Amino acid sequence: MLRSHSKLVLLTPGPTPLHDEAVSALALPMLGHMDAEVLNLNAEIQADLRVMYGAPNAFTALLSGTGSLGMEAGFANLVEAGDDVLVLVNGTFGARMAEMAARYGANVRVVTAPSGEAIDPDDVARHLGRARMVALVHGETSTGVLNPLPDIARIVREKSDALLCVDAVTTVGMGPFDMEGLGIDYAYTGSQKCLSAPPGVAPVAISPRALARFDARRTPTPLWYCDFGGLRDYWEKRSYHHTVPVNLHFALHAALRAALREGLYARAARARDVGFAVLSALQPAGFTPFVPTEAARLPTVLALRLPPGLDDAAVRAELRRRGMSVTGGLGDTAGLIWRLGLMGESARPHLYRPFLATLEDLLGERDLVRRFDAALSLQVAAD
Numbered sequence: 001m002l003r004s005h006s007k008l009v010l011l012t013p014g015p016t017p018l019h020d021e022a023v024s025a026l027a028l029p030m031l032g033h034m035d036a037e038v039l040n041l042n043a044e045i046q047a048d049l050r051v052m053y054g055a056p057n058a059f060t061a062l063l064s065g066t067g068s069l070g071m072e073a074g075f076a077n078l079v080e081a082g083d084d085v086l087v088l089v090n091g092t093f094g095a096r097m098a099e100m101a102a103r104y105g106a107n108v109r110v111v112t113a114p115s116g117e118a119i120d121p122d123d124v125a126r127h128l129g130r131a132r133m134v135a136l137v138h139g140e141t142s143t144g145v146l147n148p149l150p151d152i153a154r155i156v157r158e159k160s161d162a163l164l165c166v167d168a169v170t171t172v173g174m175g176p177f178d179m180e181g182l183g184i185d186y187a188y189t190g191s192q193k194c195l196s197a198p199p200g201v202a203p204v205a206i207s208p209r210a211l212a213r214f215d216a217r218r219t220p221t222p223l224w225y226c227d228f229g230g231l232r233d234y235w236e237k238r239s240y241h242h243t244v245p246v247n248l249h250f251a252l253h254a255a256l257r258a259a260l261r262e263g264l265y266a267r268a269a270r271a272r273d274v275g276f277a278v279l280s281a282l283q284p285a286g287f288t289p290f291v292p293t294e295a296a297r298l299p300t301v302l303a304l305r306l307p308p309g310l311d312d313a314a315v316r317a318e319l320r321r322r323g324m325s326v327t328g329g330l331g332d333t334a335g336l337i338w339r340l341g342l343m344g345e346s347a348r349p350h351l352y353r354p355f356l357a358t359l360e361d362l363l364g365e366r367d368l369v370r371r372f373d374a375a376l377s378l379q380v381a382a383d
């Protein structure tokens with residue numbers, strides 16, 4: 001057992017606290033990856049993923065790896081050397097997409113936006129050109145920015161036949177997602193973000209159009225492990241490809257069922273309400289939203305600029321000592337911001353209230369908890 005292990009509350013933008021039902025499922029006795037019970041459970045996962053992604057006709061599956069493998073599998077399978085790929089980059093994960101696409105031989109062009117700002121759909125229209133794929137991050141975890149996916153998708157669908165590849169790691173599962181309606185061809189997430197399952201599987205959804213593009217490849221995909229053909233062998237034909245992490249499938253299945261039972265609209269409301277209450281508590285104490293435009297704020301990652309004089313490293317170290325994990329900035333925002341997670345089980349008042357009480361103590365502030373509770377009861381009254 002790790003020292004002080006069981007006491008740490010994760011208020012981070014992933015991994016998120018495990019859902020109770022995922023914890024129980026994780027401890028179920030082991031079964032073989034080709035056992036009929038596991039294959040039937042896989043079919044339930046596939047059906048639930050089609051609901052979560054809003055993609056009744058997509059092929060859905062779990063990749064054996066984290067969200068980054070979901071990202072990599074999209075480029076490995078859907079890009080061939082020399083393809084023109086437009087990547088929208090306004091943070092760390094958009095930059096990771098551009099790097100991966102380049103490693104699979106794509107001719108990468110990028111559209112950028114300044115840190116803390118959303119991608120401008122007009123810029124996408126201007127640079128679309130003859131792109132074979134457009135790739136973007138829906139919610140940038142590194143800055144707390146929500147990119148205008150519906151507007152971007154409309155432009156891509158109306159003006160090109162490019163495949164649309166979307167990183168949905170911070171959004172899908174924590175609110176309704178309309179993959180089919182928006183014409184998205186490939187989307188992925190990681191189990192440890194909005195679903196609050198353990199890290200290690202990446203739920204993906206692949207449109208019929210994307211599968212047709214894959215089937216028309218001139219060369220085999222260079223990434224054998226996540227070859228879409230191999231995925232179909234296991235998930236559709238029920239033949240062996242590789243040993244899937246069966247216990248992580250159990251946990252993901254339980255967490256996904258719990259999410260759909262709660263309802264995607266209810267989950268979106270929960271993230272919004274807790275986020276609003278945290279902001280209401282902290283703003284009068286000098287914390288300000290890092291993303292200036294309200295419409296561009298990601299509901300699942302609250303990025304806050306720290307009040308002048310607050311010692312980022314020291315305060316977070318003390319929070320850690322008192323059992324709470326908070327994430328700072330990344331790259332050029334290190335030391336300047338905190339990124340508070342509101343994905344899955346982290347969007348809970350009973351986790352944020354003690355955090356605010358501790359901050360009252362550490363910062364010599366008053367009324368953080370009082371403002372938090374007042375804002376929450378306002379939200380509940382409005383619902």
Ligand SMILES: *Cc1c(COP(=O)(O)O)cnc(C)c1O
Nearest residue numbers: 066067068093139141167169190
């Ligand atoms: C966390 C995250 C990823 C990568 O997931 P890993 O599980 O760390 O591999 C990709 N995109 C976004 C937006 C993320 O937040």
